Amino acid sequence: MDRIAQSLDNKRIVFWEEVARDGAQAKTILSGKQRIEIAKAHGQVFNEHGPDHLVFAAGFYSIGKEEVDVIKELADGVDNCYLAVNCRSSKTEISESIDSLQKAKYGRVAFVSPFSERLCNIMLHKNLEQTKEATLSMAKFALDKAAGMPVDVQLAAAFDGNPALLGELASELHALGIATVGMGDTQGKIYPYETAEFLRVVKQNSDPNVRYSVHFHNDLCFALANNLEAIRQGIYLPSTSWLGLAERNGLLRTEVLTLLLAHEPKMLKKRLGIDGERLFLSPPNLKLLPEIALKISQLTGIPLKVTDPIVGTGMNTISTGTPFVDTRSFQPFDPLEVLGIPKKVYVTQLASARVIKEVSSEMGFQLSDNQIAEVMKMVKEKAYRIERSIFPENELREIFTQIVNI
DSSP states (O other): OOHHHHHHHTTOOOEEEOTTTOOTTTOOOOOHHHHHHHHHHHHHHTGGGHHHHEEEEEEEGGGOHHHHHHHHHHHHHOOSSEEEEEEESOHHHHHHHHHHTTTOSSEEEEEEEEOSHHHIIIIISOOHHHHHHHHHHHHHHHHHHHTTSOEEEEEETGGGSOHHHHHHHHHHHHHHTOSEEEEEETTSOOOHHHHHHHHHHHHHTSOTTOOEEEEEBOTTSOHHHHHHHHHHTTOOOBEEEGGGOSSTTOBEEHHHHHHHHHSSGGGHHHHTSSOGGGSOSSOOOTTHHHHHHHHHHHHHTOOOOTTOTTTSTTTTEEOSHHHHHOGGGGOSSOHHHHHOOOOEEOOOTTOOHHHHHHHHHHTTOOOOHHHHHHHHHHHHHHHHHHTOOOOOHHHHHHHHHHHHHO
């Protein structure tokens, strides 16, 4: 039984996770041990339902022997989600990709086939019609070789092609037994309105039982909007990546889409027109998101930025004014309640009296209103003089002590 197919048939969300597969832009590499750690942690987000909600792309066969060895290592070490091997439309690569997952508890193979006329000529030296026939032939071969292991087909440059023809090809692939048909925005250039129209025509021209996936690059920052549009149209298999790490400007950040779909599920009927309460078999553990993101940042050497959504270093930090008085009015959710991130107050050049009072009190100083005013003057003067915003604890302690001893 393909638990991923079952989830999609029941309108449950499934993440196709790419963080281990794509290192082209950030120049990252993850060892087998590291990929195992990430895959298992990601599966735990969905509690005991990892195999129903997660396909972890273990690696890409064509990189070489070392990559295949890593894939085999994952097959031995991961048992709480699906592992997928991506490969080119080649009998040799498909056969050996399937072989590399023989020890996997939940394995699947996904081969890539071009769909735009341009890529058909470049990748296979065929025209689109010839490529279509080759894709169907390769699908038959893969299904026979897989002997029950799910096979997925991913159409590169799908959004540069004819959506009606894509729907017809997807229907033929589905009839053969292909589990899912992926549509790739290979150039990362499609606008959300174009996405909506393209998907509408695809679905009009395909068997309603076809299970589609989407793979939107973020070159023009449309990955989130395009994935939400696909989900709105009933396509529940997005390709995402932790921290957005993937080719070029990356994919939609896994942690962002997870929170958007799992937090306040009852509101998704109003927000996306879908039944959010059936997306997950059990509520995901959102408090794992910051932990996993930090781990991936450490493993890849890609630092978290203060403005990164959901998991950035600025999450639930406060330094000034009205947000300090009424935090809820300036945040979409409570980071402590939802993500387990406690509030952190920083003293900067923006500091108000309330900020100084709380921070000094937490450090054991009880300052008068006049002393707080003096601290504010000292903080602001020094910040502009040394051209640095945040005051570390040791400097604050010196300032507080100086004020108290005056």
